[in-house]
Amino acid sequence: MRATVRRGTAVVAATVLALGAGWAHPSWACGCGAAVGDVDVHGESTVVHFADGVQTVVLRLDAESAQSSAALLLPTPAPAEVALGEAEMFDELAALSRPRVEYVDQWWPEQWYEAGEETAGAPPGGVAVLDRVELGPFDAATLAADDAAALHDWLDGNGFTMPDDLAEALRPYVEEGWYYVAVRLDAGEEALSGALAPVEVVFPAAEPVYPMRLTALAEHGQYARLYLLADHRMERADGVPVPSRVRFAGPLAADGVESARLRDLIGPDGAFLTALDHDIPSPEALTGDFVFRPAAADAPYQEVVRLERPVYVMGVAAGPFTAALGVLAVLAAAGLATGLVRRARRLPARGSGPRGR
CATH class of the missing domain: 1.20.5 (Single alpha-helices involved in coiled-coils or other helix-helix interfaces)
Known part of the structure; x- marks a missing residue:
């Protein structure tokens, strides 16, 4: 069943939850949420596509855990359609946006002699389940809730145990009338390790916004790479004191990529890719969400790395x-x-x- 979206602002926040009895204060958070318990998230990439009033968010996390189950909780301002994401698009976007390497001949290297070869090493006061679907290893539910305590109880009763501080952090989303996508991943008898299967959510949107408020719970510095696909080059338009670093900006054509899902997102008219990196040494500075707008010009950019080549x-x-x-x-x-x-x-x-x- 496809849920109908009833609100327009496009916001998705992901909270990674370990399923189990033991919980700890979040020691690492993904760029748009918080990781708790025994799940160690050590990498995150997100594709945010915005066109014709519709926003698509595809999130992929790299995690290590001794447990075999984990979950994502994604607050959204309206019910969202949930699907499995495509992992190949992340590899292709990383390749497309990587720096261009230029070699500079170095006639006076520190080592004057060439070395030999070496070996290199919802209803009032409650929670409503709007939709539930199985997606491969995922069990995804779309929820509505207008009470933070009721949402907490529902998650507890369905295996999504939450620490108290994370439940409190979700309270503003409940008060603002957001909806939620709860996604459970079960790896069977194997422990979670490496890149998890991406999750994709789609819903109508008035503007592209990437929520960051839950990341303030993290105890350590954060990193987030965002791939923005839109009609134009995008830039930050919020006042959050965390700078973005442009890694790549340029047009993409559907016939120039191999990923089937990436071709769909680019479309027949093409799209402009803006890759932004965010280093967040002090998560408590994230008092708001990242908001994006079209830049003044669609100026292309590719980072250049100059490497010395001894002659x-x-x-x-x-x-x-x-x-x-x-x-x-x-x-x-x-x-x-x-x-x-x-x-x-x-x-x-x-x-x-x-x-x-």
Whole structure:
């Protein structure tokens, strides 16, 4: 069943929850939520697509845990359609946005001699389940709730145990009338390890917004990479004191990518990709959400990394080798000049010998 979205602002916040009895204060949070318990999330990438009043968010987390089950809780301002995401698009977007490498010949490297080869190592006061569907290893439910305590109790009763501080952090979303996507992942008998299958949610939207308020619960610094796909280059438009670093900006064509889902998002008219990195050393600074708007111009950008490439001649650095040749040439020229002078001095002067009568 597809849920009908009744509100327009596009916001998705992801909270990673370990399923089990033991819980700890969040020690690591994904860029748009919080990780608790025995789940260690050490990487996050998110695709945010916005076009024609519809926003798509695809979230992929890299996690390590001794447990075999985990869950995502995604507050949304309206009921969302949930599906499995495509992992291949993340690899392709990472390749498309990677820096361009330029090599600079270094004739004077620190090591003057070339090294040999080395081995390199909802209803009032309650919770309503609007939809529930199984998606491969996921069990996804779309919820409505107008009471934080009721939402907490429902999550507790369905295996989504929450720490008290996270429940309190969700209270503003409940008060603002948001909806929720609860996604349970069961890895069977194996412990969670590596990249988890991506989750995709889609809903109508008035503007692209990426929620960050739950990240303030994290005890350690955070990192978030956002791939924004829209009609134009995008930029931050909020007052949150966390800067964005542009890693890539440029147009994409559907026939220029291999990922089927990425082709769908780009569409026949193409899309503009803006890749933004966010280093967040102080999560408590996240008092608001990231809001985006079109930039003044669709100026392309690709980061350039310049690497020094040592130049060796006959196993010796080109700079010292050339300098040595120059010195030898000067010495040889000086020696030749000295020899010519000495030879000239030994020769008798022309016309200075005895003359016959």
